[in-house]
Amino acid sequence: MRRTIFSYLMLAVLFTACQTATExxxxxxxxLDKMVLTNQYFMDKWPDTGKSIVTNRERPSNIWTRAVYYEGxxxxxxxxxxxxxxxxAVSWGEAHSWGLRDxxxxxxxDNQCCGQTYIDLYNMEADSVRIRDIKASIDSMMVTDKIDDWDWIDALQMSMPVFAKLKVLTGDTAYxxxxxxMYMDTKVTQGLWNPEDSLWWRDKDFLPPYTEPNGEDCYWSRGNGWVVAxxxxxxxxxxxxxxxxxxQSTLLQMLEALIPLQREDGFWGVSLHDPxxxxxxxxxxxxxxxxGMAWAVNNGLVDExxxxxxxxxxxxAMxxxxxxxxxxxxxxxxxxxEPKDGQPVTYTSMPDFEDYGLGxxxxxxxEVYKMAE
Structure with missing residues (x-):
């Protein structure tokens, strides 16, 4: 009996200790240790930065999934x-001759996302070949009046920072x-932003009357994450x-709306309004x-x-x-x-692409590093 009571006490102490560590x-x-560990796993797995990615088919490794990794x-x-x-990073650019898919x-x-890192590396070493193709791609868009290309919200993260970086690089406000x-076309004209919930529908396929099984609108977690980024x-x-x-106003509205949607375990689920x-x-x-939240804290935009x-x-949790x-x-x-894609999502399941998740x-x-003591 004493041994049983002692065992329960030890379990309680361990549980409390785990809770304290978690909190x-x-x-x-x-x-930094977690950043280095996860990144080293990936670099060890992909020593050849130019190697094609083979899933259901073969794709070059300068696609958006790998480009998001290089952002990270x-x-x-x-x-x-x-x-x-x-x-x-440099070998990745060189392996693709600093080019874009298509x-x-x-x-x-998606094809332009690699340009974010190309421009960053150009700013470290001003070799014009590093920005030749990404600038040419954006410039070819600039000579047209078409602004409705971003008809899915992931596109905002993939391409908006490229335009912003080119503005800084050239000083030309046209970018x-x-x-x-283009952002306002996505938000207002295409109507992918819902001001009532301060969240975004992923694309026109999810506009009302489309609903999740519980009758709520479908707000895909990672899609809204792309907009935050x-x-x-x-x-x-x-x-x-x-x-x-x-x-900034849109970002802060989103962050506020996300707080009550956090799961008890600390994560957010794939479907924000239908857990x-x-x-x-x-x-x-x-x-x-x-x-987004840590960046907002670090820049004094929200209450820490x-x-x-x-x-x-x-x-x-992560x-x-x-x-x-x-x-x-x-x-x-x-x-x-959307929520049903890429399932099942488990501790051990291998996604079709690992790179963007690490990014x-x-x-x-x-940003958590900047907050930490």
């Missing part, structure tokens, strides 16, 4: 500069004004843009929401006392429940456009 905000070193890698490089990370005539935002016009990156790149109020639809944790959307517990709970000992990221939804995680971690 503690991480140190900078703890955040560049943030890790800022925290922990070193030749290994920089060389890995060439310079592409208007597809940032065209970016604003787009707005954060654009404001960060263009802090004095004349349209900053629009971008029972493909229920369970999801890492990529959670990481992007953490990215209000948002820090939300960020802490989400970060600890760090303790999603990151494997070898650096593999669990609970990562595969590619798609999201590194982005979120980079």
């Amino acid at each position: 503690k905000f991480p140190t900078k070193q703890e955040v 890698l560049m943030e890790l490089y800022k925290i922990k500069p070193g030749p290994a990370y920089l060389d890995y 060439g310079v005539t592409t208007r597809n935002a 940032s004004e065209r970016m604003y016009d 787009a707005l954060v990156r654009v404001i960060d790149i263009l802090p004095n843009d004349p349209h900053r109020d629009e971008y 029972s639809h493909f229920e369970g944790p999801e890492t990529s959307g959670t990481a992007l929401f953490v990215y 006392a209000k948002y820090k517990p939300v960020i802490q709970k989400a970060w600890n 760090a303790q429940k999603a990151v494997h000992e070898n650096g593999f990221l669990g609970y990562l939804q595969g590619t798609g456009k 999201c995680f590194l982005l979120g971690a980079s």
Whole structure:
């Protein structure tokens, strides 16, 4: 009997200790350790940066999924500069001759996402070949009046920062004004923003009367995460843009709307308004929401006392429940456009593409690192 009571007491102590660890905000070193671990897993798995990605078919490795990873890698490089990370990024650009999938005539935002890192690397070493194709692609859009290319919300994260970076690089406000016009076309003309819920429908397929099984509108977690990331990156790149109020107001409305939608375990699910639809944790959307919230705290745009517990709970959930000992990221939804895609999402399930999920995680971690003591 004494042994049984002792066992229960020990279990209670361990449970309390685990709870305390979970509720503690991480140190900078703890955040960096997770960034290094997860990134090293990926670099070890993909030593050849030019190797094609083969899933249901073969794709070049400068597609959007890999480009999002490099966004995250560049943030890790800022925290922990070193030749290994920089060389890995440069070799990726060189492997593709600094080109875009489908060439310079592409208007597809997914194909342009790699340009974010190309421009960053150009800013480190001004070799014109690094920005030749991405600038040509955007310039080919600028000579037309067409502004409705971004008909799915993922596109905002893939391409808006490219326009913003080109504005800074050239000093030409035509890039940032065209970016604003295209963004507003997506938001207002195409009507993908719902001001009532302060969230975005992924594309026209999900506009009402489309509903989730519980009768609510379908707000896809990662899709809204892409918009959060787009707005954060654009404001960060263009802090004095004349349209900053629009971008910032939308971002803050989204962050406010996301707080009550956080799961008890710290994650957000794949379906923001129907937690029972493909229920369970999801890492990529959670990481992007953490990215936006932590960035807003770090830039003094929101009340830290209000948002820090939300960020802490989400970060600890990802760090303790999603990151494997070898650096593999669990609970990562595969590619798609809605809750049912890329299922099942489990601790051990392998998504069709691992790269963008790691990019999201590194982005979120980079801002949590800045918050940490």
